[in-house]
Amino acid sequence: MSTDPETTETSPAEDTGTDAGEGAEGAGQDVTADAEEGAEGTTPEGTESTGEDPAAEGTDGTGEAKAAAPELSEAAAELLAQKLERERIERRKAEKAGPIVAGTKLSGTAADLLAAVRAVESGEKPVTTPLAKPEPTPRRPATPEPVRQPQPVPTEPGAPATETVESVRLVLAEGGAPETLAAQVAAALGEGGDDQLREDPWQLLRVPGVRPEQADGFARALLGAEYAPDDERRGRAVIGWLLEQAALAGHTALEASALTAALAKQGVPDPDAATQSAIAEGEVLVFQDALDEPAVPVQRTDDASDEDTEAEERPVRVLIGLERYALAEESLAEGLAKLINSVPKEDGSAADWERAGAAKGSTGELIRAVAGHGLVLHTGGEASLEEPAALLRAAAGFGLRAWAATHSPVGRDRFAALLAGSAAGTASGEPEGGAPDSPAPDDGPRAATVAGLLSGAEGPGRDADGALDLDLLVVLDAPQLDVETAALVSESLPDGARLVLAGDPAVLWSAGAGRVFADLLASKACPQVVSRRPDLGPVGELVSGIGIGELNQVEAPGKEVVIVPVRDAGEAVHRTVQLVADSVPRVIGVPAEQTVVITPGHGGAAGTRALNVALKERLNPGPGRFGGFDPGDRIAYSPAPGRTVPGRVVNADAEGLHLACAGGPVVVPKERVEQSVRHGWALTAHQAVGVRWPAVVVVLPGDAAQALNRPWVYTAFSRADRHLSVVHGVDQALPRAVAEVPAKPRTTRLQVLLRPQVPAGV
DSSP: OBSSTTSOBOOGGGOOOOOSOOOOOOTTSOHHHHHTSOTTSBOTTOOBOOSSOSSOSSOOOOOOOOTTSOOOOHHHHHHHHHHHHHHHHHHHHHHOOSOOOOOSSOOHHHHHHHHHHHHHHTTOOOOOOOOOOOOOOOOOOOOOOOOOOOOOOOOSTTSOOHHHHHHHHHHHHHTTOOGGGHHHHHHHHOTTHHHHHHHOGGGGGGSTTOOHHHHHHHHHHHHGGGOOTTOHHHHHHHHHHHHHHHHHTTOSSEEHHHHHHHHHHTTOSOHHHHHHHHHHTTSSEEEEEEOSSOSSOOOOOTTOOHHHHHHHHSOEEEEEEOHHHHHHHHHHHHHHHHHHHSOOOOOSOHHHHHHHTTSSHHHHHHHHHHHHOSEEEEEOOGGGGHHHHHHHHHHHHTTOOEEEEESSHHHHHHHHHHHTTOOTTOSOSSOTTOOOOOOOOTTSOEEEEHHHHHHTSSSSOBOTTSSBSOSEEEESSGGGOOHHHHHHHHHTSOTTOEEEEEEOTTSOOOSSSOOHHHHHHHHTOSOEEEOOOOOOHHHHHHHHHHHTTOOOOOOOTTOSEEEEEOSSHHHHHHHHHHIIIIIIIIIIOOOGGGEEEEOSOSSSTTSHHHHHHHHHHHHSOOOOTBTTBOTTOEEEEEEETTEEEEEEEEEEETTEEEEEETTEEEEEOHHHHHHHEEEOSEEOHHHHTTOOEEEEEEEEOGGGGGGOOHHHHHHHHTTEEEEEEEEEOSTTHHHHHHHHOOOOOOOOOHHHHHGGGSOTTO
């Protein structure tokens, strides 16, 4: 590897120095540390976070819809998807006629919470019983763990009525809160939001971006002498806020001890009473999930009964979560279990499947697995995409209605070209003017984005029963599926359909709650096919080593991998601009518009903000007359939480900011520009997931050393097709992160929910 496109070689593993700190701690240990990663998706160290950042991680596109379906804008498609989600939740609520299933033979915290649940079921308010106080845990260093930011308030049909917004505005003004929050508050609380705020000022915490101390000031102004820090309403609202913050950090629920500790840090005087009050009011759900093995070996005593010993041998994990994520995870488990336990439709003859399954290597393994199973997992890197493409082409040849779904419109177009047997569409990560799809033959498989498929803006449409009109669905980029999206996918499949979840398990997880793909891999509940196709070339060799925890020196005779050491953030910014604008185009032959910069966070001296300012000044200088943007600026557009679409600014007029994005042209209303659009020469790793570029410059400033972990490094480095430059200022923190810092754990229930629904031995 070279130190510069025009200089000598060195390896990142050879750099010297000490690490300022190491990686992530366990899931739920300090939920406030996750929640406090910055009001704009930035930690004090400038590390990546998606909590409230206008440029949400992820991607989307509109693509090609059926001829009979009307075209939907990005916002309208997202509203439709939200409507489907609300209908699903209401349907699941109606099915929940019985009480919460709780364990027996419990003691301690579990028994206290179980008593609270039973008191609620009987119509009584539970007696407050102190929960065990956990040992205080130190704040962990900020990490680049994804946090999904809130969605901008839609301005299309479905937005709150003007009268509601105005009435809420008056209450906000009375309490000294920013009146600009009126539309968001009205959208969160609905009609009568002004009355709700007067009755419970802490409902302001339901608005994304509002913190407990801000809600406290609003409540103090409204309530006056009636304000009290131990108000039950405050405790319940803070619990809801903490659980939402935990969901943004990837957890579908929190352990009771972690929630209690977080409540104490937020100044709730009696966390135990607040928790039981929230349970009594039905604002949260409590679960007792049996663990496989006792944490401490049980030694039976002579006076211990068999019943007591059995209870001790089956320890439980007490979890508390919001209904929204609980129902989504339960629905997902049911849908996946149905696929696992079902027999796929006999589409295509046995001879057809057998002939296709005779393909060499892991391609044949994948086809044979799909022939006899409703759910199959497929893992591998970029080269492995040839295998699901071969599966889809074979299935279409049998007469199956076969579709693929990707995380991003760029990934969709890239895979569509692969399906068509063409190398076209693999060059640039940012097609200008919304490059058209590279369609497969009319009778062959096609590709869509997951968001477009679910909303109806893309894909085969739905049949008379409301299910997707297909026989085989391959979801690529499966690690990016959060529980709510995955639940919608599983519920949308018709009876007898086959589902393949495919992706690279080493990349960063979803920007929303859950770790669906990782949980399914760990559960071993369905066939898993591991691709044996390696990603070739120096970049592929380097990334493969990172996946197993090794940062190796690779031979790069064509300067495919270059290391550029820097001393400080200022030098990092200077060298990055030099690489993008001069060295990479001149030496490697990749133009600046096909090169992307990836850095750990939005803030800091070498975060996306600072880098985008410097890159704009060099590549497209201008006054920023359209809300900070000029025609030709590269942008990252966030149409919805968890998705980022790359593109360029075209112009602006009374309608808003006109963008040419991957997937088609977009007009962003001026009131949403600040929330939804940011410059896009430099991105975070989560914004780049699902997209690859001919050249990538990864910037590792010294203040990001503590934020690095193996999935982040793997994801950032693997975005490069032909050339990777690493602006390296973190010394030994890079090899240490690759070797010693895995993904931060997430608290989820999918494996526990799947276990009783899948026969043993599957």
